[in-house]
Amino acid sequence: xxxxxxxxxxxxxxxxxxxxxxxxxxxxxxxxxxxxxxxxxxxxxxxxxxxxxxxxxxxxxxxxxxxxxxxxxxxxxxxxxxxxxxxxxxxxxxxxxxxxxxxxxxxxxxxxxxxxxxxxxxxxxxxxxxxxxxxxx
Numbered sequence: 001x002x003x004x005x006x007x008x009x010x011x012x013x014x015x016x017x018x019x020x021x022x023x024x025x026x027x028x029x030x031x032x033x034x035x036x037x038x039x040x041x042x043x044x045x046x047x048x049x050x051x052x053x054x055x056x057x058x059x060x061x062x063x064x065x066x067x068x069x070x071x072x073x074x075x076x077x078x079x080x081x082x083x084x085x086x087x088x089x090x091x092x093x094x095x096x097x098x099x100x101x102x103x104x105x106x107x108x109x110x111x112x113x114x115x116x117x118x119x120x121x122x123x124x125x126x127x128x129x130x131x132x133x134x135x136x137x
Contacts, residue, residue, distance in 0.1 A: 004097040004125045008047050020045055021099070025052035025065060026082045027072030034072075038089055042096050049089075050128065053082050053102030060103075060130035079110040083122050090123030101128040 002010065012019045022041040026034050038049055054072035058065060086098055100119065107115045107129070119127070129137075 004095055005048065005099070007095075008097050012047065019047040021048045021050050022046045023050045023052060023065070023101070025054060025068035025072050026085050027054055027075050027077030028068035029071060030075055031077070031081065031085060035085060035088060035092075039092060042093055046096070048097035048099060048125075050099045050101050051082070051086065051089075053079065053100055053106060055103040055106055058103060079106055079115065083118050083124075086119070086124055087122035097125040098123060099126040099128060100124050101130075104129055104131050 009019055022038075024034055024038050024041065028034055038051070041049060052061075052065060052069065054069040054077050056070075056073060058069050061069070082100065082102075086100070089098060
């Protein structure tokens with residue numbers, strides 16, 4: 001059985017199109033606005049969403065994502081907040097793939113097995129973890 005990411009990419013490939021995956025930092029400038037921006041991005045033609053999990057030291061990201069991540073953290077966004085936001089989005093968007101992009105430390109602090117189980121249960125389709133060692137991916 002194909003997952004939502006594979007289904008979307010296969011469809012784009014069959015139609016000879018590129019998939020558009022806008023990036024939104026969860027909680028920037030606040031939760032409700034980030035949800036509305038996510039919905040707007042999909043309604044404007046996004047095929048899937050990459051949702052940034054805020055982290056205090058996002059070294060693999062540029063200035064803009066560092067700033068949005070910092071603001072989201074100041075707003076009190078946590079892993080739990082991110083998962084609740086994904087759950088909310090999943091109910092509103094249906095089958096569009098949702099991919100979380102975040103750093104390993106917050107996932108480890110939350111509990112890796114718990115994080116993966118909770119992420120799957122709320123409808124996360126994939127993870128991008130830029131600081132995950134290759135041998136552990």
